[in-house]
Amino acid sequence: MKGTDSLRRGILFLVIAVLAVLLILSPFLLSSYLIHILILIFIWSAITTAWSYMGRFGLVSFGHGSILGIGAYTTALLFNYYGLSPWIGMFIATLMAVLFFTGLGYCCFRLGVAGHYFAITTLVEAMVINLLIINFRDFTGGSLGLTIYPLGTAPLFFQFESKTYVYFISLLFLLLTLYIWKKIDRSNAKRALIAIENDEVASSSIGIPIVKYKTVVTAISAFLTSIGGIIYAQYMMILHPDAITGLHVAAIGVPFKAILGGIFSLWGPLVGTALYTGLEEFFRVAYGTRFIGWSMAVFGVVFIILIIFLPRGLYGTLDQIFQERKAFKADKHSTIP
Amino acid sequence: MLILNGLVNGLLYGGLLALLAFAINLIFGVLNVLHLAYGQCVMIGLYIIYVLTILLHIPFIISCFVAIVALVGLNILIHVSVVQPLLKTPLLNQLIALAGLIIVLENVALGIFGGDYLGFNLIFPAFAIGEVYIRISMLIPFLCSLAALAILWLFLHKTYTGLAIKAVVQDREMASLVAMNTKQIYLITFAIGGLLAGIVAACFAPIYVVHPHFGLAFTLTAFVTVVLGGLGNLLGGFIAAFFIGIVSQIGAIIFTSEIGEILVYVIFILIILFRPQGLLGVKVRSA
Numbered sequence: 001m002k003g004t005d006s007l008r009r010g011i012l013f014l015v016i017a018v019l020a021v022l023l024i025l026s027p028f029l030l031s032s033y034l035i036h037i038l039i040l041i042f043i044w045s046a047i048t049t050a051w052s053y054m055g056r057f058g059l060v061s062f063g064h065g066s067i068l069g070i071g072a073y074t075t076a077l078l079f080n081y082y083g084l085s086p087w088i089g090m091f092i093a094t095l096m097a098v099l100f101f102t103g104l105g106y107c108c109f110r111l112g113v114a115g116h117y118f119a120i121t122t123l124v125e126a127m128v129i130n131l132l133i134i135n136f137r138d139f140t141g142g143s144l145g146l147t148i149y150p151l152g153t154a155p156l157f158f159q160f161e162s163k164t165y166v167y168f169i170s171l172l173f174l175l176l177t178l179y180i181w182k183k184i185d186r187s188n189a190k191r192a193l194i195a196i197e198n199d200e201v202a203s204s205s206i207g208i209p210i211v212k213y214k215t216v217v218t219a220i221s222a223f224l225t226s227i228g229g230i231i232y233a234q235y236m237m238i239l240h241p242d243a244i245t246g247l248h249v250a251a252i253g254v255p256f257k258a259i260l261g262g263i264f265s266l267w268g269p270l271v272g273t274a275l276y277t278g279l280e281e282f283f284r285v286a287y288g289t290r291f292i293g294w295s296m297a298v299f300g301v302v303f304i305i306l307i308i309f310l311p312r313g314l315y316g317t318l319d320q321i322f323q324e325r326k327a328f329k330a331d332k333h334s335t336i337p
Numbered sequence: 338m339l340i341l342n343g344l345v346n347g348l349l350y351g352g353l354l355a356l357l358a359f360a361i362n363l364i365f366g367v368l369n370v371l372h373l374a375y376g377q378c379v380m381i382g383l384y385i386i387y388v389l390t391i392l393l394h395i396p397f398i399i400s401c402f403v404a405i406v407a408l409v410g411l412n413i414l415i416h417v418s419v420v421q422p423l424l425k426t427p428l429l430n431q432l433i434a435l436a437g438l439i440i441v442l443e444n445v446a447l448g449i450f451g452g453d454y455l456g457f458n459l460i461f462p463a464f465a466i467g468e469v470y471i472r473i474s475m476l477i478p479f480l481c482s483l484a485a486l487a488i489l490w491l492f493l494h495k496t497y498t499g500l501a502i503k504a505v506v507q508d509r510e511m512a513s514l515v516a517m518n519t520k521q522i523y524l525i526t527f528a529i530g531g532l533l534a535g536i537v538a539a540c541f542a543p544i545y546v547v548h549p550h551f552g553l554a555f556t557l558t559a560f561v562t563v564v565l566g567g568l569g570n571l572l573g574g575f576i577a578a579f580f581i582g583i584v585s586q587i588g589a590i591i592f593t594s595e596i597g598e599i600l601v602y603v604i605f606i607l608i609i610l611f612r613p614q615g616l617l618g619v620k621v622r623s624a
Contacts, residue, residue, distance in 0.1 A: 055429060058427065058428065058429065060428060060429050060432055062432075104606070107610050108609075108610065111610050111611070111613075112613075113609055113610065113613065115428055116365075116369075116371050116428065116432075117564070117609055117613065119371075119428075119432055120371070120557075120560055120564075120609075121605075121606060121609055123557065124557065124561070124602045124605055124606060125606070127554075127557060127598075127602055128599055128602045128603065128606075131595045131598055131599050131602075132595075132599065134595050135593055135595035135596060135599070247553055248550075251436075252436045252439060252440065255429075255433055255436070256433065256436065256437065256440070259429075259430075259433050263429075291448070292447060292448065292451075293444040293445065293446070293447030293448030293449075293549075294444065294445075294448040295444075296440060296444040296447075297440070297441050297444035297445045297448060299440070300437045300438070300440035300441035300444065301441055303437045303440070304419055304434050304437045304438065304441070307423070307430050307433060307434045307437065308419075308422045308423060308434070311426060311427075311430050
């Protein structure tokens with residue numbers, strides 16, 4: 001068996017090498033529109049992966065919009081009004097976002113708010129941040145949006161005219177979130193969180209610190225989501241409360257993408273986001289306004305069918321079938337020498 | 338005097354909210370499913386009324402009845418096709434499937450009617466008692482919703498089906514043990530939800546303009562009301578609706594309308610943290 005194993009490893013290595021070369025070369029070969037789509041896919045995949053840290057353990061959050069909003073707006077406002085570089089503002093903003101979301105999350109976990117109630121509480125958090133941004137319109141620009149003061153290419157101020165830089169930044173960020181997913185997947189925290197999801201009372205009775213584990217995973221998720229939001233805002237250069245904290249973007253959109261690909265597997269959120277963004281753009285470009293609404297409606301129906309029949313998501317189901325076949329083969333080899 | 342006006346407006350708004358919250362309360366209590374797409378059902382109802390009254394020139398009252406029937410049908414369809422297959426699955430799948438339903442309904446509306454704001458152009462006069470101005474267009478829906486709530490209260494307390502629904506709310510397993518057809522109860526509950534959505538749509542028609550992204554904020558406010566009053570507590574939800582209405586309206590008068598809404602949400606977060614059984618609710622078994 002050793003021969004085929006090393007052969008398989010070689011093929012895997014080759015595939016990864018080819019993919020890496022393609023990913024490094026693509027910003028120099030593709031048109032700037034396609035690079036734009038790739039950047040959007042990278043950023044939102046990273047955010048979706050960060051969401052799935054919580055989602056896969058039954059901590060359903062509809063409130064990641066609040067993190068995105070606090071992160072992106074704080075950075076942009078610090079830069080616009082005080083000239084503070086986003087590289088520094090990022091830390092302040094992320095700290096605020098993490099403190100807000102994890103603080104409220106901690107209260108919820110501590111006082112036993114779970115399930116539907118937790119989901120709705122997070123949804124309300126996102127609404128509050130959205131309304132606050134709209135309300136203080138003299139300062140934040142309100143519903144008219146906020147334009148980040150342009151400087152041209154200024155790497156010290158996180159502004160690039162060329163898409164290539166943002167491409168690599170978002171790619172690296174995506175790889176970081178995937179790496180942390182893997183870390184969590186291999187840690188003790190995963191087992192503890194699965195136990196907590198299955199039965200909170202039983203797992204706390206055998207000494208698992210439920211509040212601690214839940215808070216830590218929430219903090220990690222909030223931290224990465226905030227950074228993702230900041231990269232997105234600095235790339236788009238314009239912020240709008242509904243485009244960042246809006247319920248359709250963050251509360252429904254992000255979980256939607258995650259579930260589409262499958263939240264229980266590493267590549268699931270990435271596959272889901274790529275599919276969603278790709279199809280959305282395809283319909284928009286190919287059919288324009290003629291089918292406005294309808295393409296999304298069909299998408300929604302397909303999505304509901306998917307949830308009912310393939311609850312592990314598209315990639316998750318494929319992965320499961322593949323794993324089962326592998327296990328079956330290994331079983332056969334071990335019993336028949 | 339402005340404050341007094343706000344108080345009256347809040348009371349009237351609270352009456353509508355009570356109706357909206359009651360339906361969500363009932364569905365959540367019976368099925369333990371959060372009907373996230375409820376506001377979208379109301380939105381579809383408003384569009385039906387719009388088409389019938391404005392485009393086909395059918396009298397308003399008749400088109401309201403058509404909308405109610407259509408919404409009962411829609412809710413039964415939702416129950417059979419989406420909610421029933423997902424009753425035994427994890428929470429995430431239920432919530433996300435209903436969130437998917439939001440996307441479907443909103444985009445169907447967007448596809449058919451476009452994104453414009455459509456108004457009903459029903460003009461009612463306003464009258465004044467002293468310096469308090471009351472809009473008839475708010476008063477009629479308020480009275481309608483009170484009447485609907487009274488009928489529902491009677492239905493839940495005096496008929497066999499109503500009592501069965503209440504029994505399922507109290508203990509699902511025991512209800513099926515004593516040979517109640519829980520599946521049928523679920524279906525009836527969803528149908529009642531559709532009925533109420535139709536009534537809400539008829540009440541909203543003279544007040545609001547309709548657009549595809551109409552519903553979610555209302556659903557959220559309704560859920561805030563439900564939690565504030567205590568889950569499964571009809572009277573609590575009723576009082577909470579008026580409380581929420583008054584807080585949001587007076588907040589809007591003193592500060593801005595956004596602050597009014599923020600106040601409501603902040604109250605919600607505080608309540609859910611420190612008194613999750615609601616203001617009037619009794620502590621129930623969590624499951």
